[in-house]
Amino acid sequence: MDKTQFLLWVSLVLFSIGLVGLIVRRNLLVMLMCMELMLNGVNLSLVTFAQRGGSVEGAVMVFLIFIVAASEIAIAIPIVLLLVRHRLTLDAGAYTDLKG
Amino acid sequence: MLEDLLLILFAAAAVAGAVLMLLLRHPMRVALALIATMISLGGIYGLLGVHVIAVFQIMIYVGAVMVFMVYAIMLLDVRDPSFTERYSRLLWPGVAACTVLAGVLVGAAWQGKIPLFKGPGDSFGVQPFSAAFLNDYWLYFELTSVLLVVAVLAAVAVVQLRSTRRG
Amino acid sequence: MSTHLLGLIVALPLAGFLFNGILSTRLGGARLGETVVNLVACALPGLSFVLTVVCFFQLQASGKPLIEATYTWATIGGLRFEVGFWFDRLAAVMTLVVTGVGTLIHIYSTGYMHGDKSHARYFAYLNLFLFFMLLLVLGRSLLVMFVGWEGVGLASYLLIGFWFDDPAKAAAGKKAFITNRIGDAGFLIGMFLLWGTFGTLDMDTINAGFLGPKAPAMSASLVGLMLFIGACGKSAQIPLHVWLPDAMAGPTPVSALIHAATMVTAGIYLVARMSGLYNVAPEASAVVAAIGVATALFAATIAVAQTDIKKVLAYSTVSQLGLMFVALGVGAYAVAIFHVVTHAFFKACLFLGSGSVIHALGGEQDIRKMGGLARRIPVTFVTFAVATTAIAGIPPLAGFFSKDEILWFAFASPQGGAPWLWALASAASLLTSFYMFRLLWLTFFGASRMTPEVEHHVHESPVSMTGVLVVLALLSAFGGFIPVVHYLEPQLPLPAVPEALHHFERNLIFVAVALAFAGLALAWWFFSGDASRAARVRDLLAGVHRWLTNKYYIDELYEAALGRPLTWLSDRVFLQLGDRTVIDGTLHALSGAAQRGAAALGALQAGSLHRYALYAVLGVLAAVLWSLRHG
Numbered sequence: 088m089d090k091t092q093f094l095l096w097v098s099l100v101l102f103s104i105g106l107v108g109l110i111v112r113r114n115l116l117v118m119l120m121c122m123e124l125m126l127n128g129v130n131l132s133l134v135t136f137a138q139r140g141g142s143v144e145g146a147v148m149v150f151l152i153f154i155v156a157a158s159e160i161a162i163a164i165p166i167v168l169l170l171v172r173h174r175l176t177l178d179a180g181a182y183t184d185l186k187g
Numbered sequence: 188m189l190e191d192l193l194l195i196l197f198a199a200a201a202v203a204g205a206v207l208m209l210l211l212r213h214p215m216r217v218a219l220a221l222i223a224t225m226i227s228l229g230g231i232y233g234l235l236g237v238h239v240i241a242v243f244q245i246m247i248y249v250g251a252v253m254v255f256m257v258y259a260i261m262l263l264d265v266r267d268p269s270f271t272e273r274y275s276r277l278l279w280p281g282v283a284a285c286t287v288l289a290g291v292l293v294g295a296a297w298q299g300k301i302p303l304f305k306g307p308g309d310s311f312g313v314q315p316f317s318a319a320f321l322n323d324y325w326l327y328f329e330l331t332s333v334l335l336v337v338a339v340l341a342a343v344a345v346v347q348l349r350s351t352r353r354g
Numbered sequence: 355m356s357t358h359l360l361g362l363i364v365a366l367p368l369a370g371f372l373f374n375g376i377l378s379t380r381l382g383g384a385r386l387g388e389t390v391v392n393l394v395a396c397a398l399p400g401l402s403f404v405l406t407v408v409c410f411f412q413l414q415a416s417g418k419p420l421i422e423a424t425y426t427w428a429t430i431g432g433l434r435f436e437v438g439f440w441f442d443r444l445a446a447v448m449t450l451v452v453t454g455v456g457t458l459i460h461i462y463s464t465g466y467m468h469g470d471k472s473h474a475r476y477f478a479y480l481n482l483f484l485f486f487m488l489l490l491v492l493g494r495s496l497l498v499m500f501v502g503w504e505g506v507g508l509a510s511y512l513l514i515g516f517w518f519d520d521p522a523k524a525a526a527g528k529k530a531f532i533t534n535r536i537g538d539a540g541f542l543i544g545m546f547l548l549w550g551t552f553g554t555l556d557m558d559t560i561n562a563g564f565l566g567p568k569a570p571a572m573s574a575s576l577v578g579l580m581l582f583i584g585a586c587g588k589s590a591q592i593p594l595h596v597w598l599p600d601a602m603a604g605p606t607p608v609s610a611l612i613h614a615a616t617m618v619t620a621g622i623y624l625v626a627r628m629s630g631l632y633n634v635a636p637e638a639s640a641v642v643a644a645i646g647v648a649t650a651l652f653a654a655t656i657a658v659a660q661t662d663i664k665k666v667l668a669y670s671t672v673s674q675l676g677l678m679f680v681a682l683g684v685g686a687y688a689v690a691i692f693h694v695v696t697h698a699f700f701k702a703c704l705f706l707g708s709g710s711v712i713h714a715l716g717g718e719q720d721i722r723k724m725g726g727l728a729r730r731i732p733v734t735f736v737t738f739a740v741a742t743t744a745i746a747g748i749p750p751l752a753g754f755f756s757k758d759e760i761l762w763f764a765f766a767s768p769q770g771g772a773p774w775l776w777a778l779a780s781a782a783s784l785l786t787s788f789y790m791f792r793l794l795w796l797t798f799f800g801a802s803r804m805t806p807e808v809e810h811h812v813h814e815s816p817v818s819m820t821g822v823l824v825v826l827a828l829l830s831a832f833g834g835f836i837p838v839v840h841y842l843e844p845q846l847p848l849p850a851v852p853e854a855l856h857h858f859e860r861n862l863i864f865v866a867v868a869l870a871f872a873g874l875a876l877a878w879w880f881f882s883g884d885a886s887r888a889a890r891v892r893d894l895l896a897g898v899h900r901w902l903t904n905k906y907y908i909d910e911l912y913e914a915a916l917g918r919p920l921t922w923l924s925d926r927v928f929l930q931l932g933d934r935t936v937i938d939g940t941l942h943a944l945s946g947a948a949q950r951g952a953a954a955l956g957a958l959q960a961g962s963l964h965r966y967a968l969y970a971v972l973g974v975l976a977a978v979l980w981s982l983r984h985g
Contacts, residue, residue: 090194094231097198101224103289104205110281110967111274116214116260118963120221123252124205127228138235143319147327149240150320153247154331158338160252164259165345171263178268180275183961275964284968288975295982 094135101128115167115177119160126156194234201227212273214260222253239316359409360422360439363402363449364488370398370481378474388473392464395477399460399484403453410446419445419558421494433553440494440558443845447691447838448491448623451698455615456484458822462706463607465818466713476516476605483509487616491623495555496545499624503541503588506617507534513612514604523603530597537587537594541624544580561630574631578638581624581631582645589621589675591649596909598672602664606709609664614671614705615698622678622694626687629846633685636769643683643770647778650676652906654785658792659902662719663708666793670745671701673782680779681760685769685849688842693756699833700744700753703826707738710815710823711797715808721793726802730812733820735798737827742794744830746787747870755834757783758866763848765862766855776862780869787873795881 105128108121130152137145167177174181204224211217225248232241275281320328373394378386413420419442427435441449460480467476486509490502508531515527549555552563564574585591590598601613612618625632625642632639650673657669674697681690712719714731728735744751747758761783765776802809814820839848880888892899901907958969 090191090235093194093198094235097201097231099289099292100202101205103285104202104209106288106971107281107285108209110285110964110971111209111278113268113272113275114214114270116256116263117208117217120208120214120217120256123248123256124208124221124224127225127248131228131231134232134235134237134240138237143315146237146240146316147319147324150243150316151327151331153243154334157247157251158334160255161338161342162345164255165342168259168262169345169347176267177263178272179963180268182963185963185966186959186961275962277962277964277968281964281968281971284971284975288971288978291975291978291982295978300982 091135091139095132098128098132098135101125101131113179115170115179116164118179119163119167123156123160126152190234194231197227197230197234200224201231212270215257218253218257218260221256222249225249225253239313358422359405359412360420360441360492361424363405363409363453364439364485364492366398366402366405367481367484367488370395371478371485374474374481375478379472379478384474386474388464388468391474391477395481396457396460396464398481399453399457402484402488403450403457406446406449406453409441410450413441413443413446423494427497435497436495437498438494438556439492439498441492443842444623444626444691445492447695447842448619449488451695452484452487452491452616455698455702455826456487456611458825459607459611459615459702459706462610462709462819462822463605465816466607466709467605468816472516476513479509479512479516480608480611483513483612483617487620490620494557496548496557496560497555499557499627500541500545503584503620504538506612506620507531507538507588510534510601510612510617513608514601516604516608520603526597526600526603530601533594533597534587537584540580540583540587542584544577544584547577547580557627561628563630564634565630574635575637578628578632578635579641581628582638582642585621585624585679586645587621588624589618589679590672591621591645591676591679592652593908595649595653595672596912599665599668599905602662602668606664606705606712609668610702610705610709613668614701618671618675619678619694619698622675622682622690625679625682626691626846629687632682632687633769639683639685640770641683643680643764643775646676646679646681646683647764647775647782648676649673650680650782651778651785652676654782654789656902656905657789658785659899661722661903663711663721663724663793663797664705664719666721666789667701667704667708670704670786670790673786674701674745677757677760677779677782680764680775684763684767684771684775686759686763686767688839688846688848689756689759689763691842691846692838693760695836695838696744696752696756696830696833699826700741700751700830703737703741703823703830704745706819706823706826707734707741710734710819711738713815713819714812715804716811718804718808721796723803723805723808724797725800725804726798727812728798731814733814733823737820737823738798739794740827741830742790745790746873747783747866748787748874749867750834752830752832752834754867754870758863759839761866762859762862763851766851766858767849768852769849771849780866783866784869784873787870788876791874791877792881795877799882 102125105121105123105125108124109118112118112121130149133145133152134149137149170182171177201224204220204222204227207220208217208224211220225244229241229244229249232238232244374391376382378384378391409420419440421438421440423436423438425437427437429435460477463476463480467473470476483506486502486505488502490499490506493499493502511527511531513527514530515524518524518527545555548560552560554560587594598613598618602609604612632642653669653672653676657666657673660666660669674693678690678693678697681687681693710731711724711727711734714727714734715724718724740751744753747754749755761776761779763771764779765771765773804812880891904910958965
């Protein structure tokens with residue numbers, strides 16, 4: 088197997104581990120970090136394909152994804168802070184207001 | 188030869204970091220594992236020849252995102268039920284579902300239903316990168332700055348900072 | 355030939371119904387006074403009578419039936435349903451009776467119903483009845499006749515229960531309508547069979563079809579029996595006779611018009627109309643004759659023991675209708691129609707006379723509380739006596755001629771006449787004479803058994819009532835000389851009596867007259883003076899008397915055998931089991947299942963973020979599997 092295939096496997100593994108972590112971990116911040124891990128895994132596969140294609144558009148798209156990831160985390164963490172301010176716990180099991 | 192070895196090394200480090208993320212209890216240690224994964228990914232990008240992306244990975248992801256995350260972890264008291272009980276009630280169903288999903292994808296790839304490419308790739312440097320951004324994709328470049336401003340505003344609005352000056 | 359007058363004859367009473375029903379009743383503000391109502395209600399049927407006479411002469415002149423095709427009711431696919439009128443000799447006779455006697459009774463009603471609080475409604479209903487009866491009689495096809503059939507049933511219900519504030523009277527109206535409907539089921543089945551065989555319901559075509567060379571595929575007897583069931587319901591024969599005595603709850607002119615002269619003769623008219631069918635249906639004719647004579651005897655025995663003046667007349671009507679069916683059963687259709695005509699005269703006179711008596715006594719109907727009225731209300735007495743003599747069959751009044759013909763053909767007709775039929779019919783005639791003269795004696799003769807206040811108020815009825823009584827009495831006296839049978843002969847030929855029996859005819863006439871006088875004598879012997887002999891016989895045969903007074907407990911039998919099981923069925927099976935358990939239960943179960951399903955599905959949304967993420971993963975897994983399978 089060559090480089091491209093190998094990196095795609097790695098990307099799959101990273102993404103799956105991030106997905107599992109999202110479901111199994113209780114801490115809100117850890118769940119956020121798992122989402123970042125998923126994003127990174129997908130990013131790796133994007134970079135692999137971009138580098139194969141040779142054109143620069145791939146790099147442009149990767150850069151844009153960086154920006155979006157940064158803004159996303161910029162919003163997500165304040166939201167978590169707000170939630171914790173009200174309920175004073177980072178346990179995801181305590182936030183069941185979406186029930187019903 | 189060396190390149191292939193380094194590639195495998197970095198990949199292994201990334202995967203190890205990811206696995207540690209699942210197993211470690213303290214969120215700070217989880218953050219550090221994630222940082223390790225990200226740095227390894229940066230290394231992989233460098234080995235692929237896309238140095239621009241590798242630099243950006245370290246600068247933006249590790250330097251901004253993870254720093255922010257570490258800051259948030261330090262801000263909050265982490266000795267709460269999520270510290271004692273790492274895993275949610277859906278531990279085994281979750282692991283099972285994701286294993287099945289992964290297995291399905293792997294099986295499909297093995298049978299050739301999902302094409303995985305072979306072949307060499309090209310590398311590109313800073314110069315073509317910036318030329319593309321400033322010539323063809325300048326609109327999206329500007330839009331990203333708008334996006335970042337909006338993100339800052341949203342963060343402020345979410346946290347509801349108030350003016351403390353009175354009188 | 356075609357004409358336009360027939361539709362007008364039918365439509366005039368309808369106009370009266372609409373006018374009085376809308377403008378004169380409380381619906382329209384009840385602004386018009388009694389005089390206007392009376393005028394409209396009596397003038398329109400009178401006009402119909404005049405037009406009928408005109409049509410009669412037209413028929414005489416042309417010799418062929420008058421046909422009027424009014425309009426097409428419906429066209430369904432290739433089938434056409436037309437509304438048409440047909441005026442031949444039979445229809446002429448019936449229409450003349452209906453409009454003539456009908457107009458007379460309308461005039462009588464203006465006196466009888468004077469001062470009633472629903473005066474206008476009464477006349478509206480009476481006109482409505484006349485409209486439907488004319489539709490029945492003049493209809494060309496069984497369909498139009500059936501519309502009239504149902505309509506007169508409706509009018510009868512409305513008029514029997516006219517004073518509906520009394521629940522007993524309203525119940526009597528219901529009983530009449532429901533019993534009629536049971537008969538109508540037979541009528542409808544007969545119509546379906548005829549439609550299936552001939553493709554048309556025009557009666558002339560059907561009769562021709564049965565009499566023609568090629569016998570149709572349908573059994574004439576089956577159709578004849580079905581139609582006869584309908585006739586039983588309408589003409590109050592066993593076993594559907596129970597409604598007629600109860601129908602006396604309505605105003606007396608209603609009893610005279612509907613339940614003596616016209617509506618109850620609709621069954622006779624139906625069978626006579628379908629004579630072509632019955633001529634080739636010996637089994638059905640035998641059934642008709644048998645039920646007719648059984649009813650005649652049965653009702654006559656009950657009438658002997660009744661004490662309400664109207665109930666005696668009601669059972670008398672049932673008995674006389676039975677005799678008419680005997681005539682129909684042996685193939686003497688014209689004779690039955692002749693008896694319809696004479697019966698209309700004298701029975702209407704009797705009913706209206708009883709109405710006059712009731713009016714004079716201020717509402718008293720029990721003959722045990724009457725007596726000695728002959729000198730107090732002379733006109734009523736004389737007319738009543740004439741009509742009683744007519745019904746008893748004493749010559750030369752009308753009843754003698756028609757009843758004698760019936761008895762002769764019951765004996766001698768080759769289509770079912772037999773000595774036993776004649777004997778039973780004669781027994782019924784003897785009883786008729788007996789109980790009618792009993793009624794006359796107890797009501798008008800002897801010492802007065804009235805209460806003082808009633809006796810003080812006894813007065814003769816107004817001219818509007820007595821005038822009609824006189825006219826009807828004259829018709830009862832001389833109506834026997836109207837050559838009805840001879841007139842109908844070209845259309846309804848009499849059965850040919852075999853030569854061997856001809857010499858019996860004179861003897862049988864003597865026997866009939868003797869029986870009539872015997873009835874008169876027996877009644878005088880038992881009931882004159884203080885009726886002590888009758889009282890002694892009554893005490894001697896107390897059990898029999900109780901059976902007769904209670905009408906052989908037929909109503910109780912129907913209630914026990916039919917009424918109670920049906921009520922049980924409705925309540926236990928249909929209401930509790932069917933409606934509550936099955937239908938409501940199914941609906942409740944469905945809604946309960948929906949609620950439980952919703953509750954179960956609601957448990958999926960527990961608010962746990964982990965769970966939602968897991969659902970997302972499962973969704974992605976499903977999508978991947980599906981896309982891999984279907985490429």
